[in-house]
Amino acid sequence: MLSALDLARRIERGELPVAAVVGACADAIAACEAEIGAFAALDLAGAERQAKISAQTAALPLRGLPVGVKDIIDTIDFATSYGSPIYAGYRPASDASIVSMIRRAGGIVIGKTVTTPFAYLDPGKTRNPRNPAHTPGGSSSGSAAAVAAGMVPIALGTQTGGSIIRPAAFCGVAGFKPSFRLLPTAGIKCFSWSLDTAGMFAASVADVAFAAAAISGRDLLVEEVAAVPPRIALTRTQQWSDASDAMRTAVEAAARAAAAKGAEVRELELPAIFDEASQAFATIQSYEGWRAYAFEYDHHRDRLPLRLRDLLDKAAAITPDAYDAARRVAKRARQTLNQLATDIDVLLTPSAATAAPKGLDFLGSPSFNRLWTLMGVPCINVPGLADADGMPLGVQIVGRFARDRTALAAALFVEQAIAAENPRLLAARDS
C-alpha cells in the first residue's frame, strides 16, 4: 500500500516528484484494476498533467497526492453515476464541497471509485484485493479496494450505515468516519440527511489522520503515540453474538495488546437505550431515504437495484410520528452516550461481524456500525489483524462527539500495540 503520510513527507523534502507518485498509482492500476474493478472512472492522463504543473501544489497540505473519490460525490471533470445506470454519464455542474476542499488542499482527483448503487446494499463490480473471491464490503467498495491494492494513497467515502468502517475492515485499510458534519456533504447524493457522513480511507491510521487533517484544515494529524496512553472501554455491544469467533478473538487480542502497552482498558456494557437506538436507525434511514430518493423511486423504480427498491417499497409506510419517535430515541441515546463513562476516551468494538464474506453478492452486515453512525461519533477502523486465511479482521475505535483527534490518537495507539504484540498478524497489511 501507499502511505499518504510518507509520500507527503518525501514530496515536502523534495525527495520525490509528484509525478512519480502518480506514476506509482498508474503502475498499480495497470497491475490490479482489471481484476479488482475499484474505479468507475479514471483519468491518469489528467492526473499526470496536473502532477507536472504542481510546484505550488506540492507546497499545499496534500502535496499533489492522488485521491480517489467515491462515485456518489459530484465532480465537474468526471461523470458521476451514483453506481446506477439511471445516471450513466451524468456530468454535475459543480464539484461537491469536499472535492473543492481536496483541490484547495492540493490533492489531485485521479478517478471516481465504485460505489454500490445509491450507496445501499446491492453489490457493485469491485472485488477484495486481499482475495478477489471475497466482497470488499460496501458501499464505499471502490475506495477501500483502491487503497488496499495500492492504486491510490487516499480515497473518499461516505457512511450512512457502515459504508466506511466495514469496507475498510474487509480490505485491511484504515477508515475514518469523522463526527457528523465535520466534513461537508453538499454535492454528495443524499440518502439520509441525519446519517450521511463523509470520510476517507488510507493505508494506516496515521495516513488517514494526515488526509483528514490536510483536507479539513483541522488539527487531526497523529503521527506518534501520545505520551499518555488512552483510556479504552472494550464494548461488546448487543450485537456481540453476531460476531464470528475470529472477530471476538481479534477484538479481545487488541484490548490485551493495548493494555500491555499501558492503556487503561476496562469493559463497558451499554444501557438498554442503545438497543432501541439500533431500531431507531432503521426507521430514520428508511423515512429519509423515501424522501431523498423520491425522484429515483417515482421515475425509475424498475431500474433501482432490488435491495434498495425493497427498502423504499416498505419505507413509504413509515409515519412522521414513528420517525419523530425514532429521532427522540436517537437524541436520548446521544445524551446517554455523552454522559456515559466520562473517564473513558474511546470504545473498542468490532468493525464488522466477520472478515469479508466469500462471494460478491453479500456485502456483509453493518450491524456493528449503524449505532455509531446514528450517534454521530468519530469511528476508525484499525487494520492489522487477520484470520487464519489471512483475511483482515478490523477492530473499531469509537470516540466522543467532536473529539476526533482523541479518537485518532487512540486508534494509532491500538494499531501500534497490535503491531508490537504480534508482528506476524501484520503480514497481510504489509504484503
Next chain:
Amino acid sequence: MLSALDLARRIERGELPVAAVVGACADAIAACEAEIGAFAALDLAGAERQAKISAQTAALPLRGLPVGVKDIIDTIDFATSYGSPIYAGYRPASDASIVSMIRRAGGIVIGKTVTTPFAYLDPGKTRNPRNPAHTPGGSSSGSAAAVAAGMVPIALGTQTGGSIIRPAAFCGVAGFKPSFRLLPTAGIKCFSWSLDTAGMFAASVADVAFAAAAISGRDLLVEEVAAVPPRIALTRTQQWSDASDAMRTAVEAAARAAAAKGAEVRELELPAIFDEASQAFATIQSYEGWRAYAFEYDHHRDRLPLRLRDLLDKAAAITPDAYDAARRVAKRARQTLNQLATDIDVLLTPSAATAAPKGLDFLGSPSFNRLWTLMGVPCINVPGLADADGMPLGVQIVGRFARDRTALAAALFVEQAIAAENPRLLAARDS
C-alpha cells in the same frame, strides 16, 4: 391573493376544476408578472396540461394546486440557475426531494421563482407587489411576491438567515420556516448546512399551514382557532432598537390584540447568551458558505455578485476553532431556549426591522431572523398589519423546536386577533 386552503376545499367538493385555478394564476401572471418579475422560469402550458389530467391529482392533498418553486431548488423540468449567470440554463438531473414531495402530494410546479443570487443579499429582479418601488425582500423574493400578487397560491422558499420570514413580511403574506430539517433540503443548493431550512409562502396562516401539512404529510393543518388560547411572550430581543417606530407599534398592537382575545401575554427578556448566538450565526454561515460555495468561488469568483463575494473573501480566514466555538455557543443557546419559560407556547417578535425599504438594492436586514434560524425553531410571519403608507408590517411567531403545529396555531390566533381588533389594517392584505 389566492387562498390555497379555500381553493383546495372547493376542488375537493367538485365546485372548482383544477384547470380553473391554473387559469386564475395565468390571468394574474398576465396582469402582474411584467411589472413584478417574480419568475425565473414559467411553464403555463405545462401546468394547463397537467391540470387537465388531474382527476387523480385532485384527490391528493394538494389537489392539483399550482406551486412556485424558488430557483435554488432543483427541478427536472425547469432550468435551475440559483439566481446566477454561472448556472444560466442549467438543467439538474433530478428533482429536489421537496419537489418530489410536492408532486407526490398532487401539486403542479408552475414555475421557478426568482431567488437572489445564491440566496444571499445581492438583489434579484423582483419588485414588491404592494408597491413596485420597494424591495420584496430576499432571498426568496419571487416566491413572496408571486403569492402576494395572486400569481400562485403556494410558493416554496428557503431561509439561511431571514429569507422566508423577511420577504413574507415585506410582501404581506404568510411565511413559514419550519423546525430545522422538518422538510428535506436534498437537491437544494447549499449555503450553510447548519442553517438552510426549506419552507413556504401562502396568503394567510391557515393557507401556509395547509400547504405544509399537504407537502409533509404531517398534522400541521390549523383552520380554526384552538379552544385554549396560546401563551405568548412578547420578546423585544436585543435588536429592538433597530426596529422602526411603526414596527414596534405593530408588534405591541399585535400583543394587545391577542390579549384582548384571551391569550396570556407577558414580556420576556432574552439572556445574554443570545447576544453571543447572534455573533455565532455570522461565523457559522461564513465558515460553511466558504466550503459550500467553494466551487463557485474558486472557478467563478469574478462572476459572483458583490456582497456574496465580499462575504466569501472574508470567510476564508475563519478558523475551525472559531467555527467550533460558534457551534458550542449555538448549542448552549438552543439548550437555554428550550429550558426558558416552559410555561410559554410561543414568542412574539418583529419579522423584520421595518416595512419593505424603498428601492430594490437593499433587501432589508435579517437581524430579527438570524437568531431563530440558528436556533432551528419554527417561525411564522403573520400578515395583517400595515404602516401609514399601506406597506405591510409583519409580526413573527417563534415556536419551540419540533412544536410546529403549536406555533402555527398561535400564529393563526394572532392573525385573527389582529383582524378582529382592527379590520381596517387588513385592507392592504385583502386588496
